[in-house]
Amino acid sequence: MTTSVGPLLRSWRERRGISQLELAGRADSSARHISFVETGRSRPSEEMVIRLADRLDVPVRERNALLLAAGYAPRYAHTPLDAPGMAALREGLERLLAAYEPYPALVVDGTYTVVAANRGIAMLLDGLPEHLLAPPLNAMRITLHPEGLAPRIRNLAEWRGHLLAQMDRQIALARSERLRALYDEVAAYPFADTDPRDASDPAAVATIALPLRIEHEGHLLSFVSSIATFNTPMDVTVAELAIETLLPADPATAKYLHSLAP
Template identity: 80%
Template sequence: MTTTATVGSLLRTWRERRGISQLELAGRADSSSRHISFVETGRSRPSEEMVLRLAEHLDVPVRDRNALLLAAGYAPRYAHTPLDDPSMEVLREALERLLTGYEPYPALVVDATYDVVAANRGIMMLLEGMPEHLLAGPLNAMRLTLHPEGLAPRIHNLAEWRGHLLAQMERQIALARSAPLRALYEEVSAYPVPAAAAERPGEDAPDGALASIALPLRIEHDGHLLSFVSSISTFNTPMDVTVAELAIETLLPADPATVKYLRSLAP
């Protein structure tokens, strides 16, 4: 027998996941701990406005806010529009302009499970020589990076970078409890580490202020060692599930040699 979760139980789960007490949540949402308790136990049905207010203060992802509204008996507030829908043309064009404008440096856009929805020529340069089976179907940034036949053998600080990526996924899973993301994590974390990509002893990090303040991705391309610092951007106040789950990652050159090399490859 399947039991449907109530809005109260869902809100309690999110509150406990965030480590917030009923009193603290009540203060943030301009309510009372008594009312929060009544909502969680089902003694009180929250208004649509209250559901959204609590979801906002609990930092509930947009996709799950729809689930809260449905559980409370209200219609979903946020659309889930495919990125290839005609109504998304303006967004697609804006993303393409952003990625193209960032060239010759690498940049890409991924969805909630790291499938690549757009990438510029800087990214495609890094993927040169990859086996066809990794490039077939939807590209996945985590698979491409950590697979032993992917970028992993080319990454000089793979142990550190792999640890950073897996920790990033663990944090996302803890926040969103996404089954597809958990499945991806189980897959990529089980990949064997290529022997050729073990940490190179005695190698000094390239000169560059950025590499000294953030973990750089140190990756080889055509005999040149490149160094990047990753930056990830998301949309503020998204009103669509698809938009809420997009992330724009830009790889910022972390040393002058990387800048010079990438500029030399630019058309």
């Protein structure tokens, strides 16, 4: 296992597909110094580690690992979401999700564990087996499991491909064994596309983005998904949170959801 900072930085640079010269330009350094750091001939300062990590878009969790490998203390806290210091964040997320109702919205962590959800999400999950709804809920597992939402998704092949590609991109950005294990699990689920219509059908084509087309009590609902994250996070927990909102893709879906609202 690599423990020195040089090979770790080289690994991130190669993963990003940039040269030592290009990284040096981004970090206001020299290719010679970058080479010395990567080969262990020069020990980077703490600020240089942070600067290189920033230019390489290294996830916050992995920035701590780089600092430790360079002999420095971790800079970024990893505060549990239920800690007292996170109260304002939790309350803000809850208000945001509630304000989005009756449309579905949820918050997930870096491995798609659901940490908060509104009543729009609860509506979509109604009727799923208890073993899938037992905490901790996982958004990918619930969506793609053959006993989960998968049989209700009319364009399952397209939506499944979108979700797996999204996970694959995240795995490329962050070395997460838990995320890789989740990907392997959900990618192995058996599935059959439930929408036999071809792409020439106008109703099967999204005008702005790939829709999630899902059935609910005999109604076909169509959503487009939006994901938001926090800017410049200074805590690992906050850095890995993502807020996903499902926006109605047609007037019929919006009208139906409003008809269910209390």
